Amino acid sequence: MAISDLVIERIEDDTKTYIDWLKTIELDVDKNCFIVGPYGSPEYPVWPRNHDNFHYPLGMKKILSVGFSGIKKLALENAKRFEGNQREYLLLISKVYDSIIQTIQKFAEIAKAKRMNKSYHICDTLTKNAPRSFLEACQLYWFATIFRVGTATIGRIDQHLWPFCKADMKRGVIDSGHIKKIISELLLRFEKRGGGKGDTLQNITLSGKNSSGNDLTNDLTYAILELSTKETRIEPKINVRIHKNSPERLLDLVSELQLNGTGICTIFNDDAIIGGLAKHERPLDVSCNYCSDGCSEIILDGTGETAFRYVDCVKAIEHTLFNGEENVPARKKLQYYSGDQEYTDVKPPVEKGLKTGDFVKHENFKDFYDAYLKQLKYQVDIMLKSPYNSDQFPMRLFTAATMPNVIENACEPYTNPDCFHTYGLFIGSLGTAVNSIAAIKSLVYEKKLIKREDLIDALRNNFKDYSILQQLCKKAPKFGNDDDYVDSIAVDIAKKYASWVKEYKDKMGRQILPGLYNHLFQHTSYATGATPDGRQFGDPVGEHLSPTPGTATKGPTAIINSICKIDTSEQIFGSTLHLNIPVVSIKGIKNPQKNLKHINKVFCLKNGCVLNINILDSEKLLEAQRHPENFKDLIVRVWGFSYYFTQLSKEMQDHVISRATN
Amino acid sequence: MDGLITNIQRFSIHDGPGIRTTVFLKGCQLSCMWCQNPEAITDYPEVLFFCVNCVNCGKCMEVCPKQCFSSEGEIKFNSEACNQCGICIENCPVGAVQWSSSKKSSDDILKEVIRDKEYYEVSGGGITLSGGEPLRQYDFCLDIVKKAKMLGLHLAIDTSGFIQTELLENIMNFIDLFLYDIKFIDAELHRHYTGKSNELTLKNFQKLHEANKQVIVRVPLIPSITDKKENLLQIKSFVKTYSKKAKIDYVPFNGLMREKYKMLGKSCNI
Numbered sequence: 017m018a019i020s021d022l023v024i025e026r027i028e029d030d031t032k033t034y035i036d037w038l039k040t041i042e043l044d045v046d047k048n049c050f051i052v053g054p055y056g057s058p059e060y061p062v063w064p065r066n067h068d069n070f071h072y073p074l075g076m077k078k079i080l081s082v083g084f085s086g087i088k089k090l091a092l093e094n095a096k097r098f099e100g101n102q103r104e105y106l107l108l109i110s111k112v113y114d115s116i117i118q119t120i121q122k123f124a125e126i127a128k129a130k131r132m133n134k135s136y137h138i139c140d141t142l143t144k145n146a147p148r149s150f151l152e153a154c155q156l157y158w159f160a161t162i163f164r165v166g167t168a169t170i171g172r173i174d175q176h177l178w179p180f181c182k183a184d185m186k187r188g189v190i191d192s193g194h195i196k197k198i199i200s201e202l203l204l205r206f207e208k209r210g211g212g213k214g215d216t217l218q219n220i221t222l223s224g225k226n227s228s229g230n231d232l233t234n235d236l237t238y239a240i241l242e243l244s245t246k247e248t249r250i251e252p253k254i255n256v257r258i259h260k261n262s263p264e265r266l267l268d269l270v271s272e273l274q275l276n277g278t279g280i281c282t283i284f285n286d287d288a289i290i291g292g293l294a295k296h297e298r299p300l301d302v303s304c305n306y307c308s309d310g311c312s313e314i315i316l317d318g319t320g321e322t323a324f325r326y327v328d329c330v331k332a333i334e335h336t337l338f339n340g341e342e343n344v345p346a347r348k349k350l351q352y353y354s355g356d357q358e359y360t361d362v363k364p365p366v367e368k369g370l371k372t373g374d375f376v377k378h379e380n381f382k383d384f385y386d387a388y389l390k391q392l393k394y395q396v397d398i399m400l401k402s403p404y405n406s407d408q409f410p411m412r413l414f415t416a417a418t419m420p421n422v423i424e425n426a427c428e429p430y431t432n433p434d435c436f437h438t439y440g441l442f443i444g445s446l447g448t449a450v451n452s453i454a455a456i457k458s459l460v461y462e463k464k465l466i467k468r469e470d471l472i473d474a475l476r477n478n479f480k481d482y483s484i485l486q487q488l489c490k491k492a493p494k495f496g497n498d499d500d501y502v503d504s505i506a507v508d509i510a511k512k513y514a515s516w517v518k519e520y521k522d523k524m525g526r527q528i529l530p531g532l533y534n535h536l537f538q539h540t541s542y543a544t545g546a547t548p549d550g551r552q553f554g555d556p557v558g559e560h561l562s563p564t565p566g567t568a569t570k571g572p573t574a575i576i577n578s579i580c581k582i583d584t585s586e587q588i589f590g591s592t593l594h595l596n597i598p599v600v601s602i603k604g605i606k607n608p609q610k611n612l613k614h615i616n617k618v619f620c621l622k623n624g625c626v627l628n629i630n631i632l633d634s635e636k637l638l639e640a641q642r643h644p645e646n647f648k649d650l651i652v653r654v655w656g657f658s659y660y661f662t663q664l665s666k667e668m669q670d671h672v673i674s675r676a677t678n
Numbered sequence: 679m680d681g682l683i684t685n686i687q688r689f690s691i692h693d694g695p696g697i698r699t700t701v702f703l704k705g706c707q708l709s710c711m712w713c714q715n716p717e718a719i720t721d722y723p724e725v726l727f728f729c730v731n732c733v734n735c736g737k738c739m740e741v742c743p744k745q746c747f748s749s750e751g752e753i754k755f756n757s758e759a760c761n762q763c764g765i766c767i768e769n770c771p772v773g774a775v776q777w778s779s780s781k782k783s784s785d786d787i788l789k790e791v792i793r794d795k796e797y798y799e800v801s802g803g804g805i806t807l808s809g810g811e812p813l814r815q816y817d818f819c820l821d822i823v824k825k826a827k828m829l830g831l832h833l834a835i836d837t838s839g840f841i842q843t844e845l846l847e848n849i850m851n852f853i854d855l856f857l858y859d860i861k862f863i864d865a866e867l868h869r870h871y872t873g874k875s876n877e878l879t880l881k882n883f884q885k886l887h888e889a890n891k892q893v894i895v896r897v898p899l900i901p902s903i904t905d906k907k908e909n910l911l912q913i914k915s916f917v918k919t920y921s922k923k924a925k926i927d928y929v930p931f932n933g934l935m936r937e938k939y940k941m942l943g944k945s946c947n948i
Contacts (some may be wrong), residue, residue, distance in 0.1 A: 483733040487772030491731070497791055571689035573697065573794045602691065604930065611691050614801035621796055 017427040018170070019101040022407040025109055030067050030109050031413055034165075035115045037061065041162065043126050047384045054206040057162055064165050067412040071216050071310040072438075075318035075418030079160050080153055083146035084120070088113035093649035102426035109417045116163055116414070117143050120609040126273045150190060154202050155182035159355040163414055167209060167216040170252055170353070171307045174222045175354040181236050185256065194238045203243065203252065210251035214659035217310030221317070223266055224257030225286050227304045231259070231347040233266050241269040248276055250651055252659050255308035258620060259286035271613035277599070279653025282312050282592070284455060285620040285627075289314055292585030292625070294296045296518075296527045302436050304486030311535055311656020312560075312626050313590035314450075319420055320429060320437035321411060324541035326534060327395035327441065328364045329509070330544050330557055333393045335346060335369025336384065337472060342367060345553050350538055352655050366395045376468045378462055381461040388453065396441065400520040400528060404439040405430045415596045431523060439522050440589030443513055444505055444534015445509030446493035448564045450559040451549035455492035459548075477552050490550030496563025498574035502657040508530035514586045531589030532561040532582070535655040538667060556674045559655060560592040565674035572597055572615055592618075592626040594653060596675045599633040629655060632676035637661065641669055681818030684718045684779045684810070689797075694834035694855055694894075696744060696803025699791045703819065706781040706811040707840050708872040710861070712900045712948050714935045718810035722762060723777040726941045727755035731774035738766040738775055746797055746943065757943030778942070784821045800817075804832030806857070811838070813841040813849070823852040829881035838897075839879035846882050847889070856886055856893045861904050871903060887920040895926045900948075905931075 040058040040095040064070075081092065093108040109174045118275045138155050147153040154177065162171070174562035177199075184190045190198075196561045210216040222235045222240060244254055256270050273281040284306075293303035298316070300658035307317040315322045334343050342364075349359035372387035411429050416422050421434040429435045459466045465488055493502045510532060517530035519584045534540060537559045545553045549564065556565045561579050568575045572595055595615070602608040612629055640647035642663035652672050661669065681706040692862050705721040707715075713719060714775040715841075725746075732753050739747040744759040747766065755775075766775045784864035791805050798804045812819050812835055826833050834855040836910060839846075850856075860879065862868040886893050895917050899905040910928075917924050939946035 361913075484735060484771045487731055487733055487774070491773055571687075573689045573797050577793060601689070605691055611697060614697055614797060617800045618796045621800070623927070 204469035221307035496568030529589035634676035696801035
């Protein structure tokens with residue numbers, strides 16, 4: 017388990033920067049708060065994502081069990097057993113943690129000077145020991161969060177903190193009122209730290225089952241959910257793991273939270289996901305510890321990092337029809353999601369496709385479909401031929417030291433056999449691609465209503481002067497209507513795609529994980545010209561595994577039936593369904609949350625993986641677009657996060673409105 | 679057996695308990711002014727014009743022998759002269775003109791209904807027959823109802839109760855829940871606004887009560903017509919005469935049917 021010179025060189029470099037950065041943390045001690053320390057972090061002098069993409073949680077269990085001082089001690093002790101770069105690596109870890117302890121010491125001193133005895137004692141303890149109470153554990157949790165540099169995924173917070181909570185309750189030191197108060201304070205910190213920015217990656221994952229199948233919901237889980245139902249916050253994003261033995265009270269709270277319509281709560285189905293991870297060479301105990309990443313992908317809590325790439329299956333349609341070329345009327349610039357962001361060029365992940373031949377000469381559907389699969393596989397191969405991480409950017413030591421056996425093995429996480437990383441490849445907006453294939457199959461090859469050359473000409477002209485042809489395309493069968501004609505194409509592509517991706521391994525020889533996900537759906541909309549499903553350039557494509565907005569006309573049950581035909585546990589990196597329920601359809605119903613609860617249950621019964629329910633009111637959204645000043649609090653789901661509707665870019669607002677018509 | 683239906687609506691949560699699928703059967707003897715499903719009143723298929731899909735190619739105007747279509751920039755449809763010849767439907771290149779109903783077999787209907795079986799099981803839902811007046815196609819209705827029972831589905835029916843009592847007695851054992859529309863107790867008002875007497879409706883309500891059937895009374899609240907205090911009190915007292923526990927649901931009026939009248943090429947009087 018050698019550590020290369022380059023790793024040491026880069027880490028030394030970053031460690032120096034990191035320690036200097038720590039010194040700049042503003043030492044404000046908030047009097048009204050249990051938890052001292054700033055909301056935000058000072059800016060990091062170099063782009064931090066080189067060493068941390070913040071999409072995965074810290075090894076919080078490790079931090080809480082031994083404390084920062086314990087990690088430092090462990091590094092120093094183990095350093096004696098190793099030589100060369102490995103010894104150097106551990107000494108650097110102890111140096112980083114020493115600086116962290118000194119920072120906390122400074123907090124303690126300020127608290128003392130301000131006569132905040134409680135805060136002083138907590139901080140003082142944390143410089144020397146592991147936390148001994150729930151309050152100390154929460155304080156340490158918050159310090160660890162600040163010292164991470166950027167806002168990041170939080171992980172299974174109710175599991176991390178529960179042992180401390182439980183012990184305190186047993187000792188009679190705290191009751192449920194205290195728990196709520198303390199955890200609410202911590203959650204509020206996360207919200208403030210996010211600064212109302214939306215895509216901050218601050219996700220918590222609650223509940224879930226263990227490897228014996230026992231449910232792990234606890235009082236802390238309930239406290240967090242109850243707090244969230246009372247007050248609508250955009251942070252942290254809430255993800256709840258459910259399974260067939262989840263308590264009814266948990267399911268009730270989840271549906272109540274879903275009913276607020278903001279999409280802040282996403283459910284993950286343990287019964288499908290844990291088995292799915294096992295199919296991908298992840299051991300059972302590690303799989304049981306999965307959580308949501310920064311959006312709604314599936315990763316392993318505190319055991320490794322994650323990184324992803326994506327291929328564009330809608331673009332592959334274009335490549336197939338235009339013999340590897342693009343058919344985009346113009347290159348568009350877009351804001352990422354918020355109206356105050358810069359405009360950047362929209363480009364597909366792969367601009368030029370393969371030469372699979374002239375579509376006009378594809379005499380039968382099979383010719384076309386085979387060509388399509390080739391285009392898609394071509395993109396997969398391009399994306400996966402280079403490794404996901406490199407010695408050039410080793411994991412920052414603060415984070416690395418919290419990962420399994422990094423210190424004990426004196427081995428950095430990327431090549432550490434005890435770390436389980438999740439590297440994934442996404443294919444998103446599959447429904448939109450499948451709709452195009454179904455339209456071609458039905459209209460061009462079976463009913464022969466459209467000539468191949470006419471279709472090409474219509475697409476080249478973005479359907480201008482082809483309104484009849486476009487209407488025919490729009491009326492062709494669509495994904496999300498429980499129609500086997502279309503759905504079977506999605507099933508087939510997903511299966512083939514998963515088999516291609518599984519051929520690729522990470523540095524530790526573990527499978528790359530496929531997923532049906534696309535957070536860049538807006539890019540897809542504007543990186544691809546008109547498509548044979550009747551979509552014009554810029555018209556929306558489906559997010560993740562969701563149907564194309566406006567095309568699923570049979571309601572939520574049909575949508576779930578359609579997507580559940582695909583074995584999403586094979587697409588284990590994440591196959592999220594955004595299920596949009598128009599507010600009119602539940603209007604006038606007593607306790608509409610029970611309908612949502614039933615939908616959640618059936619989704620899990622049918623082996624679906626990740627579900628995010630949105631309740632959308634198209635009239636309200638349109639009104640908010642006209643009069644943003646009156647709708648400042650209106651929150652909607654974007655991709656892996658929820659955000660204020662009126663602060664979204666115009667294009668993203670339009671996309672959300674288009675979803676409301678489903 | 680085949681019958682005429684206008685729609686199969688899944689994730690239907692307003693018509694009975696749980697998540698249901700509602701099948702809308704065509705044809706109704708009443709002609710309530712406020713009918714929410716005007717496309718389901720006649721016993722025969724009518725022409726529906728979907729202006730959102732229309733590309734204004736003018737083909738319908740060209741082929742219609744009765745000049746039902748006109749154009750002032752956009753195509754408009756007026757069905758007054760329409761004799762349901764269907765030539766427009768055959769000729770529309772984009773399917774913007776369609777029949778308001780289709781002939782479907784009870785087997786096909788149940789095949790679609792059963793696709794949401796898990797939702798019914800989890801939520802205590804099932805199938806609801808609505809319309810039109812579903813009992814108007816009595817034999818077809820009986821066929822569906824029997825088959826649905828064989829599949830173990832919870833069955834609700836949304837009815838005006840305007841049916842011969844003997845037929846109702848014959849079918850009611852297959853039905854788990856009646857969503858029973860009562861509009862007026864006053865016979866004259868009923869005749870005036872619906873075109874028919876309410877004698878059967880009130881009598882059949884009694885029959886259902888005697889047979890101990892589960893009934894939810896539904897009263898449409900039509901502004902200044904049915905929602906008058908006196909009428910509502912009369913309905914309440916009528917219902918309570920038979921059962922103290924009977925549930926009454928008041929269904930608020932919405933103007934959504936106006937769009938449907940437009941599609942039918944008819945004018946809406948409310």
